[in-house]
Amino acid sequence: HPSPSPSPDMSSQLWQSAAAVLDTNWARGHMVPSRRLYPHQWSWDAAFIAVGLAYVNPQRAWADLRNLFGAQWPDGRVPHIVFDPAVAEGDYFPGPGFWDVPAYADRPAHGSTGLVQPPMHAVAAWEVYRRATGHGAAAVAAARDELGWLYPRLCAQQEYLTGARDAGGRGLVSIVHPWESGLDNSPSWDAAMAAVPADLSLLQRYARRDVQVADITHRPTDTDYARYIGLVQSYRAGGYDDAGLAAWHGFVVECPAFNAIVAAADHALARIAEVVGADPAPHRERARRVTAAVVAHLWEPASRTFRSRDVRTGELSGRRCVNGLVPLMLPGLPREHVVAIMAEAESERFGMPSLSGLPIPSYDRTAADFDSYRYWRGPIWININWLLRRGMLLHGYEAQADELRTAMLRLIHRSGHYEYFHPATGEGIGEPAFSWTAALALDLLA
Ligand code: 9WN
Numbered sequence: 001h002p003s004p005s006p007s008p009d010m011s012s013q014l015w016q017s018a019a020a021v022l023d024t025n026w027a028r029g030h031m032v033p034s035r036r037l038y039p040h041q042w043s044w045d046a047a048f049i050a051v052g053l054a055y056v057n058p059q060r061a062w063a064d065l066r067n068l069f070g071a072q073w074p075d076g077r078v079p080h081i082v083f084d085p086a087v088a089e090g091d092y093f094p095g096p097g098f099w100d101v102p103a104y105a106d107r108p109a110h111g112s113t114g115l116v117q118p119p120m121h122a123v124a125a126w127e128v129y130r131r132a133t134g135h136g137a138a139a140v141a142a143a144r145d146e147l148g149w150l151y152p153r154l155c156a157q158q159e160y161l162t163g164a165r166d167a168g169g170r171g172l173v174s175i176v177h178p179w180e181s182g183l184d185n186s187p188s189w190d191a192a193m194a195a196v197p198a199d200l201s202l203l204q205r206y207a208r209r210d211v212q213v214a215d216i217t218h219r220p221t222d223t224d225y226a227r228y229i230g231l232v233q234s235y236r237a238g239g240y241d242d243a244g245l246a247a248w249h250g251f252v253v254e255c256p257a258f259n260a261i262v263a264a265a266d267h268a269l270a271r272i273a274e275v276v277g278a279d280p281a282p283h284r285e286r287a288r289r290v291t292a293a294v295v296a297h298l299w300e301p302a303s304r305t306f307r308s309r310d311v312r313t314g315e316l317s318g319r320r321c322v323n324g325l326v327p328l329m330l331p332g333l334p335r336e337h338v339v340a341i342m343a344e345a346e347s348e349r350f351g352m353p354s355l356s357g358l359p360i361p362s363y364d365r366t367a368a369d370f371d372s373y374r375y376w377r378g379p380i381w382i383n384i385n386w387l388l389r390r391g392m393l394l395h396g397y398e399a400q401a402d403e404l405r406t407a408m409l410r411l412i413h414r415s416g417h418y419e420y421f422h423p424a425t426g427e428g429i430g431e432p433a434f435s436w437t438a439a440l441a442l443d444l445l446a
Pocket of ligand 1: 033038042043044045080179181182183184210
């Protein structure tokens, strides 16, 4: 059922409500994903948020990225959460006290986690720069300065990921915790997580904060959380060091979406390099290498999707998840893979809007354990659909990209700027005023 494009009225209402969400979620010099559940700064959220702030408040887009990269570690890792010292330890678990990261003289004392998230920031910085022309000559000059400040930091981030984090030695980045994927409880990790000990007594020692704020049936399970905590303890005990990871750490996995974003970051860095007077060639070359490694090691032809790989066992995940479609965003993806992914996106398993009237869900709709409410195990997420739409535009699927855009905008207009959405009814789930949903709505409207 292709729906008509949003009317001018709908568009202007949506624009205003989205801008209001971003205003509400600005907190003491940085953005929060949402006020209650996520009261600190998150890494890949900041990137998606910047894409939307570029239209309504570019200074905040740059300030937010500066706050994040101000907490970058000397080894180049950009932490997945930068803690706000004004927020009480009890307002998010696990908070700064639990992570206990090493202190570095040049970083804020309130600290961060030791994990990373998908490096969307180069793509975001390029998008914010590109929009600066709409705000006058001074904004363009300021944007150029910001790119100059960010460029070496973005390079260090890529070098950390493609260096220390190439745990499998095949030119792919490994994640060491499901939180690093940004797709926390995706079925993509089920097989690898099954081998991680789940010590439920940890939940007596450390109470979950999320379930005090959100509906427990919409969140990862206690067993998931026990494993999440155990994995942080393991990585922390090793001093957050990455040497020999696969031999001593319980979760070392190559995610197709994370690696696609790594390659996309180098494509964006090549463009940024041209603006700041650096050499774009090494970025294009690394983007080509990472893309080739994703295709060579993570493609599963029978299912027409990419799969995550457990580096410890060498096994590909048996689950068809939306992270297996995300490499569509890569310019260098071979045509046969593009065609196969589009066929999968249009199948009953992912059901493009022409089938469901709704954007693409996080997991195969026909899977026996598809769960319409539980976070990354079925619900619709706007950031992932935004990435997929970019891929469709890039590879010449204009009609499908437009269909997806319309479905996202209608959904957000009808249900609100929710964190995620029910894949059959479109009901909003999770946090109601979620920053990246609002930010990406602005980009889709612009
Ligand atoms: C853990 C902030 C983050 C997002 C992730 C999402 C969720 C955190 C949590 O919220 O993860 O990092 O506490 O559940 O899965 O993608 O960045 O919005």
